[in-house]
Amino acid sequence: MTDEYSTSGEFLDILSRDAWAALREPVTSALRGIDSAVGPLIDLGAGSGRGTLLLAELAPSAFVLAVEPSLVQRAVLLARLADDPVLAEHVSVIAQRTETAQLPDAIGGVLAMNMIGHLSPDDRRQLWCRLGDRMGPxxxxxxNLQAPARVEAIPDADFAAVRIGSCTYEGGGRAEPDGPEAVAWHMRYGVRDQKGDLVSEAAATYRWYVLDEQTLLAELAEVGLAAQPCGLGVYRAARVTD
Incomplete structure (x- = not known):
């Protein structure tokens, strides 16, 4: 597997800290109804494990499958799990892509944060089908959905900065159209010393398939899932029952 985060892995977890702090409330609300008695909980594109830890916190007795193709991201996730005997007992890390990951026959809940744009429209629709077939009422x-919602250029901007010790870690980027359904994100990262001088930098480019709310709701409805917004771009989908 090609690791899109091989050059940016040093920055990804710490720069997502504040965003995850803001997302905690809407994600927690959206996860109501998780049922570990039905089957394991799935964290698709688990990254460094911030969502995985939230699943484990909300359902301490549940078994969690954290699906993450990036070696760099898995390293951070596994380090977190190894230091907690309870998590190490209940969470399994699956080194596969979401598109090809083997899923259990029944699922007690699914989290797919900050990752859906990595899937092509065809792969995305196939994922909804695979999940819908395994999800009970x-x-x-x-x-969650992330900008942009349509193919357009996004000007360069600073996204986040975190100070650790005497260093400040920062990240930003820009996007440009990359075909009729996607944009290419050109990300930049840097480390500044206490004087503010840039002492190291890294760059990464990845393709992101755009998705708007109307399309998301329509695709989910096609497989019998009704979705509702929970705030900050987070959506909760569940099987429609009579």
Missing amino acids: EVPLVV
Whole structure:
């Protein structure tokens, strides 16, 4: 597997800290109805594990499958799990892509944060089908949308900065159209010393398939899932029952 985060892995977890702090409330609300008695909980594109830890916190007895293709991201996730005997007992890390990951026959809940744009429209629709077939009534699928919602250029901007010790870690980027359905994100990262001088930098480019709310709701409805917004771009989908 090609690791899109091989050059940016040093920055990804710490720069997502504040964003995850803001997302905690809407994601927690959206995850209502998770049922570990039905089946394991799934964290798709688990990254460094911030969502995985939230699943484990909300359902301490649940078994969690954290699906993450990036070696760099898995390293951070596994380090977190190894230091907690309870997590190490209940969370399994799956080194596969979401598109090809083997899923259990029944699922107690699904989290798919900050990752859906990595899937092509065809792969995305196939994922909804695979998940919908395994989700019982009230079992939630939680997914979020990220800008842009359509193919357009996004000017360069600073996204986040975190100070650790005497160093400040920062990240930003820009996007440009990359075909009729996607944009290419050109990300930049840097480390500044206490004087503000740039002492190291890294760059990464990845393709992101755009998705707007109307399309998301329509695709989910096609497989019998009704979705509702929970705030900050987070949506909760569950099987429609009569």
